[in-house]
Amino acid sequence: MTADLSFDYIIVGAGSAGCVLANRLSADPKMRVCLVEAGGSDKNLRVRVPAGILSLYGDKTYDYGYMGVPQPELNNRAIPVNRGKGLGGSSTINSMIYIRGHAGDYDDWAALGCAGWGYDDVLPVFKDLERNVLGQDPAYHGTEGELLVDNQRDPNPVSRLFVEAAATQGITPNDDFNGAEQFGAGIYNVTQKKGSRYNSFRAFVEPIRSRPNLTILTKAESRRLVLDGNRVSGLVIAREGREETLTCRGEVVLSAGAIGSPALMLASGIGPGAALKAAGRTVHHDLPGVGQNLRDHIDGMITTRSGSRMTLGLSVPNLPAILASPLRYFGMRRGMLTTNYVEAGGFARTRYADDRPDIQFHFVPGYRSHRGRVVEYGHGYAIHTCVLRPRSVGELRPQGNGTGFEIDHRFFTDEADARVLVEGIRIARSIFAAPQLDAIRGKEMLPGDKVQSDDEILAYLRAEALTVFHPVGTCKMGTDPMAVVDPRDLKVQGIANLRVADASIMPTLIGGNTNAPSMMIGERAARAMRAAGKDTRNAA
Template sequence: MTTFDYIIVGAGSAGCVVANRLSANPNISVCLVEAGGNGKSPWVSIPAGIFGLYGNKKYDYSFVTVPQKNLCNRVMDVNRGKALGGSSAINSMVYIRGNRNDYDGWSALGCDGWCYDDVLPVFKKMEANQIGQSAEYHGFDGELQVSKQQDANKVGKVFVAAGKAAGLPENTDFNGVSQLGLGIYNVKQDRGQRVSSYTAFVKPIENRTNLTIMTHTQALDLIISGNKTEGLMVERAGVQQQLSCNKEVILCGGTILSPRILLASGIGNKEELRQLGIDCHHHVPGVGENLQDHIDSMVTVRSSKADSMGVSFKTLLPHVLPAPFKYFLGRKGWWTTNYVEAGGFAKTTLAIDADTDPDIQFHFAPLYRSHRGKKFEWGHGYSVFTCVLRPISRGSVKLANDGSKRNVLIDYNFFAHEQDQQTLVEGVKKAREILASPEFDHLRGEEMAPGEEVQTDAQILDYLRHTATTVYHPVGTCKMGTDSMSVVDPATLKVIGMDNLRVMDASIMPCLTSGNTSAPTMMIAERGAAMVLAEHHR
């Protein structure tokens, strides 16, 4: 079968949700196209398995950026999931939605219907909260299971307690009244196993006869006639074929691949398409623009104490060797970790002066992260990662001018705006303030990065230029809105100028949310699927 009512491109955080909702009607035929495999490796389901997923080209696209001109011309990794579940199959599983002002900010930019009061019921509908948190903010009957961590390391609790010395209270619900404070993160897990968009939304219904799942299938470009999308060209095992749609094609390829497909199909800036030798079907200049991500820094400390996770003679017998048995017998031990077990949100001096929401987020890892960039270091320690929540710098995703129409040029343009630089410098200082708390005295060790010699703002900024990276939350390249650079209509998520082509993924966010982006992407898909059903299947 090569003709379907709906073709969904990408089986990630968004695509799996859309496939579930549309195929719930047995009279609708749905095809879900995924370039990766089924993602059923135990290293995907075991939380600690993420250590071996980043950079593994079986599960990770392993994109890289162009040299970042404000970061010493460094080329940076852009890890994105390639399997059923997409990036939700390789991420750290942290469940964060963002705050009220994020979504009210979208509405203020012309995205009517996307304010906080509009999206909160959608989050609640999808959630299966296992923690017993407030029903005002949480749902309990959805498919997406949210739980406490099975066996959080005690050093994470030290980090939370240390926040009080820096004016940061303990926060047990970052999706509730306020984001401010530190806490142990809630995660998308079920009894110690990863919950991805695939396991939550597709695995339980993948035997529906009206749902076709095509893995190891790369989407090439769209087949367009006038304002209509007639289908999709794909490649499978080196053979190209055409998939036809009766109703719509829905792009859920994410912030990197959704604009790539549009540009390859002749939807984008007509002058740039002309230079690439691509016929322009629709002049939509915003395609691939407005790229945003949370730029991230690291403070990492060595410790002689074996309280944290790490491989040493002190931990081989009690923790390292028994870890598989503890996991499979009781869902306990180090294999349950998502590595960034604790974290939270704070205001730098820049945000305090402006009386705004938190402007930085912490991810705390109860282990030593190599100051040399190695995947593994012998011994113990702890690390704080700090990111800029609402960056002002904007980048882009462009097609490479190599004739393939498959390769992309990713330019985050990090630190293009001075305020982003200042915010992250202040963020490093705030992280250090927390680690200076007496709560850490029994674990005190040498700060390996940035290092005790790095103290002034200029020195910290130089350290950041040489080391800062992405926290893997790219959004914005097919933004919704009403201005001249908008790509999709907020009311329908249809690509401007097209009758039956929609985008439903993180690329439509006009601005980054404050926190991890997997849950907001699923919310976008839930709303988008409802739009399709309301239009065609009342």
């Protein structure tokens, strides 16, 4: 038990942004910092070994395993919302892909009223965080930061065939999606160290966790904020079977992600007044944007069964290689256990695109089950295609008079998303039809040869589309009436001593994976907080 439960800063969530904040804020030895995490340790081989990712999704130890409400435009299916639980947050269960998004995405933020968030503003922050060991262009990459960015140790040869096949369709090879040009196909750079997962906790907190002014509370569920009028003075947590109150002399920062951060505010009576009242909750502060503006990358898959053992797969002929894989991994950091499964991919334009790619590919050099199983017998390959800037906007809303909530993506409520994804599936099929894949060609299991017209592809997507787990926007920054935080400092509108720093503050969804952008947001928040603290001390 912690004797003194009073702190200068309390950070809710030890994920991508929260770990950056814990590092930066605890660098001042005068400040007592508490990092609160509902999950436990990340020290598990299934977390550290890249191929272990398949065993993490749906495991309640590491995954909250939320489920959205039935989606009318997706045949009333409830869509899973996998979010990381434990030190490292979602960076503990993600695919370790290092992507920042398109430069234009950040310029869009600035144009929406978020001054200081344009690409020229955020690029130096990305560089400061990065320890790039690939010798990539220093105009876009840093080498002195904590987050190690490397090549995959031993990508499957089929992943390179995918890159060659994409080139036949005009999607040119690209070995740096974070450089001057995002468009193209290539093997993804990853956040790994010597073939091992390098999540936000390993990068930013593990090296400094012995700081005497840093307290890390694990298996501590955040229940509600303590409010004195419109001022936050603490946090109620539950651990070891009882509730405790953490007292905050300074500020509480919500870094629990696009689901956890708005959920905690709603549980504390901060949010849309009418919705809170309808759920039977007391309204402490009517802030209409909390939980609104939910956006995510909707995704469709093509999966092909192949007889080629070049691909990853579970089969009797492949059994010797499977049995030898631990020796190859722990001896040389090589072999199939180094895979993150979505080894290759890229960015392309449909005919609906503007000046930037509007779809992203995640290529799997192994068979993805046509029945939704985690593991399926046999060999093959698959490709996921997602809509990068969906126009459909959902919400997270309170449910009942406790801490419950509902996640409603409202996928395909804007028909433009369906049109983009249908064409994305067509482009992905054209890549798979290229001669470079002739040697491993097999039977398309999903959508299947009989699915050819736009209407047929759309019907398939309504029946099978999921997400690539990039929810954002539910505590968006901005200057309009639905903004939750101020873009200057990420302070919550109308509430003192409370900030939000995670993917929930994104006003729109960036074109790419959201792990690295969340770290950038954490860094920006930490800089604003340290500057504010310095100004306060100087004034005193």
